[in-house]
Amino acid sequence: MRFTNIFLVALRALRRNTMRSILTALGIIIGIGAVITIVSMGNGAKARVEAQVAALGQNIITVYPGSFSSGGMRSGFGFSQTLTTEDADAIAAEVQDIDGVSPEVRDRNQVLANGLNWNTQVNGESPDYPYIKNWNIVQGAMFTDQDVKSLAKVAVLGKTVVDQLFPNEDPVGQTLRIRNLPFRIVGVLDVKGFSLFGSDQDDVVIIPYTSHMKRVSRRTSISSILVQATEPEKLDLVKQRIEDLLTQRRKGREPDFTVRTQEEIANVATEQSKTMTLLLGGIAIVSLVVGGIGVMNIMLVSVTERTREIGIRLAIGAHGRDVLLQFLIEAILLTVLGGVLGILCGIGASEFASYYFGLPTLISPLSIVLAVAVSTVIGIFFGFYPAKKAAELDPIDALRYE
């Protein structure tokens, strides 16, 4: 009965001071809403970066030709011409725990089709390539092992090349000319977008590496070998096996190759992601502090200006405890109400941002919990503590307070 009375008193106080209640709740709503929105945007951006890293392909090991010395002049990595298709075949045949191998030959060429021409990246790959790179074929199909063996003149196109050469028609089945050789288009790759390093990954034509070496570039060596390990834990093991195998194949000559795992290549991206996380944490902490200070101020001011009210209540027979309980109930009601509305606002703003501005957002439950916890604790503490001090006053002093 007594508690219900105090609860009723608290409820009346909130209702009679609608504006003050709304402002207090608003402080909490904005505090929580801002944290949730900002963290969700940051999380979304982070997830996008991570997706780009994943789009590099998974568990990839790349073998590059090493540097070579010629008359005292040393070239950088990737310039020697010591990596051969035999090396790639040996890896495919002898190294365990791998899912795919693709010897790569890279080149830029002018290509013609449909009366249009375009300068693009022409890469020779194996049929494993889309699988290794986690890259789907959206029209047609990838060329086959048979095409590789027969040096078939077939090509798979990236989306940018399709847009440039076949603006309004289905390219599959049509002919593309590379160095004046007609290649039949058998497939179109899915849109992959820009790489982490800023190049357009869709601006590419892929043909069998054998066809590339024999018909297009007329090279005897390959640019690199892509190998996919079966699982992330095996990356280092597979890397070691490849190094052993290639060293063995060199028969005592100085190693002229370099084996790198995707992890090393993707380190840059991981660094970026870490920076994002730090940035995000910083922003979240700042908004929490700002929101918290807002709640604190409103609570402090409202309780201080209510010292006289507390005096009146004490004078007509309220215990200090009753007044405290009332203020505690008020603070809890306001923070809970503000908290719920704040969560809704935060989620709403995130959805709005992702819907209308195309910002990637990802709402993090942790940010909700943290934001609500911090505002609630601050709201209750600063609603409670000044009330406690006022309730400890003699009623006469509280009444005289101006």
Next chain:
Amino acid sequence: MAPVVQIKDIHKIYESGEVPVHAVRGVTLDIQKGEFVALMGASGSGKSTLMNLLGCLDRPTRGSYYLDGIDVSGLEKNELADIRNQKLGFVFQGFNLLARTTALENVELPMMYGRSRRHSGAQIRDRAMHCLDIVGLANRADHFPNQLSGGQQQRVAIARGLVNEPQVLLADEPTGNLDSRTSIDVMGVFQRLNEEGITLVMVTHELDIARFCRRNLILRDGVVVRDEPVQNRSIAAHELSRLKEAEAAAKLIAGPPA
């Protein structure tokens, strides 16, 4: 019959400033049930301090205070709060109503903090309405203090003081913020309550207001210098009609048709 208020050699010394202030220096006083006492005195005579002591809002430095047979001078904070709630009603000079809270809810408030008696919401409401009716404001129950005149606010405060059926109703300069006519109104309410047997103690510095009471106490420098019954007591109804005539003569209000 034992006096309702019985204080013996009570002292109050304020230590807050640089020099201790001896505001009440040994007051001994008995107030019987049904009395209507005015505490009078100049500024600084200690009358408000004595009032706060009587109202259990402040504790005496020395001396004993029996209220309705209970020694309240040694009670602690919460016990004093219960005494204020159950045994005393207090009317302040500045009304001290809760802002943005209806007259009815203001009157209900002491019952909300009531400890011994338990009331249902409906009982609380009925009792508060009854008290508002006593002071003639039943039709203003859902008005907010800022929608009421000073006299009406003070009557709400009186209703709030009555609601827990106190032993003594204390009033600290209840007419201090009111004009002469509403002052007489409020004194009329007090006189009516007193006729019904309610014990009243009020502080005032206005002689003509004190003449509405039955007994006048004069304080000077913290001691009672005079204690006498009121001769030629003013009756609120008479005073009001006299005032009306005077105002009519001065054309302040429309007089009776000539």
